[in-house]
Amino acid sequence: MSKKLVAYFSASGVTEGVAKKLAEAAKADLYEIKPEKPYTRADLNWNDQSSRSSIEMKNPASRPSIATEVQDMEQYETIFVGFPVWWHVAPTIINTFLESYDFAGKNIVLFATSGGSGLGNSQKNLEACVADTVKWIPGKRFSGSVSVEELTRWISGLAL
Numbered sequence: 598m599s600k601k602l603v604a605y606f607s608a609s610g611v612t613e614g615v616a617k618k619l620a621e622a623a624k625a626d627l628y629e630i631k632p633e634k635p636y637t638r639a640d641l642n643w644n645d646q647s648s649r650s651s652i653e654m655k656n657p658a659s660r661p662s663i664a665t666e667v668q669d670m671e672q673y674e675t676i677f678v679g680f681p682v683w684w685h686v687a688p689t690i691i692n693t694f695l696e697s698y699d700f701a702g703k704n705i706v707l708f709a710t711s712g713g714s715g716l717g718n719s720q721k722n723l724e725a726c727v728a729d730t731v732k733w734i735p736g737k738r739f740s741g742s743v744s745v746e747e748l749t750r751w752i753s754g755l756a757l
Contacts, residue, residue, distance in 0.1 A: 599757070600672050601625035605679035606632075606690050608641055608650075611741040612710045615748075616679045619708065622748035623677065630680075630694050633662035643683070650683060659689040660696070667698065675704040675734075675757055682709045682738065685717035695726035702728075704757060707736030714738070 603625045605616035613629070620627040640649035653659040678694070680687045687709070695705075705727070709716050715738045724733070734755050739748075 599674035601675045601677065601757075602628060602667065602670075602673040603677045603679065604628045604630055604667065604694060605677075606630040606681075606688060606694070607679075608636055608681050608688075612679050612681050614741055615708065615710055615739050615743055616677075618743065618745045619677055619679070619748050619752075622745050623752050625675075625677065626673075628667050629665075630690060631664040632690055633664045650688070653689050654684045654686075656689075660693040661688075661690040663690065663693055663697065670698045673703065675706065676700065677706045677708055679708045679710070680719075682711035682714050682717065682719070685714055686722050687719040691719075691723060692726050695723055700727045701730045702732075704732045704734050706734040706755065706757075709736070709738045710741055711738055 601623050603616050603620040603623065605612050607613035616627065636649065642648045643651060645651060653661060678691060680691050707716060707719055716736055720733055737751060
């Protein structure tokens with residue numbers, strides 16, 4: 598059995614809830630991608646063009662710093678990477694995370710939460726952050742109310 602990690606960024610707690618259920622379903626370790634400078638409610642106001650999240654998402658080179666590191670990343674064969682969908686893609690802190698480790702030869706599975714939009718161009722945008730030898734497993738968007746059972750069924754259908 599290969600070792601799995603569920604790494605997630607959660608701005609409001611919804612993605613965190615799904616990540617915890619996914620870690621249980623996948624029998625995986627859990628790691629929170631915490632920004633070095635936590636986001637405030639004002640930072641997350643997407644209606645304010647001068648909010649931190651709006652500024653970061655307008656700048657493709659934005660790489661928010663992460664507070665902690667994954668210990669022994671090399672032990673993991675499959676990494677589930679979760680995030681809330683922002684502007685139809687992954688928040689730029691996910692780019693920071695993927696650029697921080699060597700994922701060569703590993704499986705990456707994206708999962709996201711949103712009120713209705715899917716993963717959009719998230720995978721396409723993130724592929725440049727990792728080695729060409731990464732195996733991308735098709736990801737999925739979930740609602741915050743997804744069950745452990747539903748996640749278990751989804752995982753069993755993945756080519757891991």
